Amino acid sequence: MSSTDHTSWSEDLAAYMLGALDPSEAAGFERHLEGCDHCQAELRWLEPALHSLPEAAGRQQPSPRLRETLMAEVRADARRAHGGEPAKERRGFFSGWLLKPAAGLAVLALLVAGILGYEVGRDGGEGGGPTTIERQLDNGIAVTMVQDGNRGTLQLSNLPEVRSDKVLEAWVEREGEVEAVPALLVPDRNGQAETTIADMSGVATVMVTEEPRGGSETPTGEPIMSMEVPQ
Amino acid sequence: MALRREKTERLADEELMPLVGRKDPEAFEVLYDRHGGVAYSLAYRIVGDRAAAEEVTQEAFISVWRSGGRFDAARGSVRSWLLSVVRNRAIDFLRSRAGKAPKLNFNDDAALEARPAPERTEEEALRRETAGEVRGALGKLPGEQSKVIELAYFGGFSHSEIASILGLPMGTVKGRMRLGLEKIRGELAEELA
Numbered sequence: 001m002s003s004t005d006h007t008s009w010s011e012d013l014a015a016y017m018l019g020a021l022d023p024s025e026a027a028g029f030e031r032h033l034e035g036c037d038h039c040q041a042e043l044r045w046l047e048p049a050l051h052s053l054p055e056a057a058g059r060q061q062p063s064p065r066l067r068e069t070l071m072a073e074v075r076a077d078a079r080r081a082h083g084g085e086p087a088k089e090r091r092g093f094f095s096g097w098l099l100k101p102a103a104g105l106a107v108l109a110l111l112v113a114g115i116l117g118y119e120v121g122r123d124g125g126e127g128g129g130p131t132t133i134e135r136q137l138d139n140g141i142a143v144t145m146v147q148d149g150n151r152g153t154l155q156l157s158n159l160p161e162v163r164s165d166k167v168l169e170a171w172v173e174r175e176g177e178v179e180a181v182p183a184l185l186v187p188d189r190n191g192q193a194e195t196t197i198a199d200m201s202g203v204a205t206v207m208v209t210e211e212p213r214g215g216s217e218t219p220t221g222e223p224i225m226s227m228e229v230p231q
Numbered sequence: 232m233a234l235r236r237e238k239t240e241r242l243a244d245e246e247l248m249p250l251v252g253r254k255d256p257e258a259f260e261v262l263y264d265r266h267g268g269v270a271y272s273l274a275y276r277i278v279g280d281r282a283a284a285e286e287v288t289q290e291a292f293i294s295v296w297r298s299g300g301r302f303d304a305a306r307g308s309v310r311s312w313l314l315s316v317v318r319n320r321a322i323d324f325l326r327s328r329a330g331k332a333p334k335l336n337f338n339d340d341a342a343l344e345a346r347p348a349p350e351r352t353e354e355e356a357l358r359r360e361t362a363g364e365v366r367g368a369l370g371k372l373p374g375e376q377s378k379v380i381e382l383a384y385f386g387g388f389s390h391s392e393i394a395s396i397l398g399l400p401m402g403t404v405k406g407r408m409r410l411g412l413e414k415i416r417g418e419l420a421e422e423l424a
Contacts, residue, residue, distance in 0.1 A: 014408035019322070020383035020390040049368070049415035051311045053384050054269055054318075056369040057276035062267060066285045070263065074256050074296050081254040180298070186327045217297040 006038065013042055017050050023194060027151055133230070141225050145206065152197035154181075154206060156225060159191040162210065168224070169215045170195050173205040184215055203229050236261075244309035251299035259296055266310055267292070270317045277321035277385050287324050291317040322387035368415040376411030379404050 009032045015021050016029045033039050130148040137143065144155040154170060162168055168185035171178050185193040185208065197206070205228050209221040239247070239261050250258035270291065275284035295313055302312055369377050382388045382396070390408070394401040 011402065011405050011409065014412045015383070015390045015405045017412065018380065018383040018408055019318075020388065020393070020408065022389055022391070046412050046416055047307065047311075048419050049412045051307070051314070052368055052415060052419060053380070054273040054314045055367045057269075057272045057385070059268065060272040060275045060281075060284070062271035062285060062288060063281075066271070066289060067263065067267065070289050070292055071256065071260055073293060074259050077296065078254045078256045182298075182301075184323060186323045215294055215297065 006036065009033075009036070010039060010042065013039060014046070017043065017046060023153065023196060027148070027153065027196065031149070031151070133227070135227055137225060139224065143225055143227055145227060145229070147200055147229075150198075150200050152200040152203070152206070152229075153194060154197060154208075155192070155194045156185065156187075156208065157190070157192045159187045159193060160224070161191075162187060166210050166212065167215055168193065168208055169211045169219070170197070171207045171209065171219055172197060172200075172203045173207070174202045178219065180215065180217065200229070205229065245304050248299055248302045248304075248309055251296060252302075259292075259299075262295075262309070262313075263292060266313055269310075270314060273314055273317050274321045277318065277387070278324055283324060283328075284321075287321045288317060291320045294320070318384070325387050368418040369411075371418060372411050372414055376407045376414065379407045380411045383408065 009029060012021060012025065012029050016026055016033075021029060033043070130146055133143075133145045133147075135143040135145075140158045142157045144157075146153040146155070159168070168187065170181035170185060172181060173179075181195055181197055185195050187193040197203070205226060207219070207223045207226040209219045209223050211219070211221055236257060239250075239257050242250075242258070242261070244262065244265070247258045247262050251262065267288065271284055271288045274287040274291070275281065278284050278287060291313070295316055302309065306312070369380065372380070378397070379393055382393045383390070388396070390401055390404045393399075394404045397404070
């Protein structure tokens with residue numbers, strides 16, 4: 001890495017910390033950051049400044065109703081988690097998936113058959129560069145998956161409108177276990193959404209489901225999109 | 232029960248998180264009582280509406296409750312993590328609301344607010360930038376630096392959008408962000424010295 005290269009990346013550091021880089025720029029910066037001790041040290045030094053910004057928001061008092069509603073949901077969730085309530089209405093198609101991965105994956109395979117569609121394009125990868133897979137699903141959703149090293153970017157278009165009490169959440173299946181992708185998918189006015197999968201190692205399937213607002217710990221809705229990732 | 236609550240209140244945030252991961256509502260309640268106020272204030276500063284701020288705060292805390300086991304102490308404090316979840320939700324909320332804008336009416340504040348980021352006007356961006364009282368170290372920065380930081384952090388604008396709004400080269404925007412964060416960091420270091 002030349003000092004000029006480093007300087008250009010270093011100029012992006014504050015914008016990256018403030019979430020002001022575009023997704024592709026942020027991905028490029030993160031790749032640089034992984035191997036740059038200098039930027040890592042600068043980031044650690046500046047982090048307290050970033051973390052002080054919420055204090056500049058001024059003080060507002062939430063209504064007591066917020067606490068009541070939140071704690072009612074949390075207590076109900078805890079009762080279900082500890083087996084105190086069957087909560088049938090909340091158990092979705094994928095409940096128990098993590099407990100019975102083999103059975104869950106078989107069910108997933110059946111579901112996926114209905115939405116898989118066909119591959120419309122694939123390029124790259126031979127020289128160690130990014131690999132792009134494009135799929136057109138039977139339900140109309142177009143999927144583009146860009147994999148660059150361990151990092152993946154999932155881009156969806158032609159998404160259906162999402163109800164205000166629902167969100168789209170992406171999941172990866174790795175070694176028989178399903179993990180949530182931290183950032184929820186927020187479709188724009190054109191029905192397009194994008195999320196980043198920080199670690200693609202060992203990922204066999206990428207899937208998107210509709211979940212209650214705030215997201216879920218495990219998938220509860222039926223997948224609107226699912227795609228096997230070539231190993 | 233009161234005794235248990237008292238014991239839980241004595242725990243540090245980092246000690247509460249494993250309990251939250253094991254679905255302990257009392258540990259979560261203590262976490263909310265400690266950080267719910269600042270979380271709501273941050274959400275309100277970003278979305279500018281009480282009902283929306285409550286919705287965002289609730290979603291963020293529910294997400295923390297459901298993913299408590301994912302907290303990684305090596306990557307920062309619980310408070311910073313929690314507030315970053317709130318900020319991300321609030322920015323997502325702004326963007327999702329922008330995506331549903333049915334019409335554009337420049338005299339209608341709500342419609343203006345609902346416009347997608349690239350189409351927001353300078354007037355609207357500056358209104359958002361000056362909407363809240365600037366406090367603390369951010370308030371001590373020169374206006375040109377605090378402005379770009381506020382637009383990015385509280386407004387959810389990208390550096391290229393900010394450059395377009397303020398009519399500045401992108402390099403200048405990034406430079407001001409950098410200088411601003413460095414100055415805040417310097418202030419914090421002096422306070423601790």
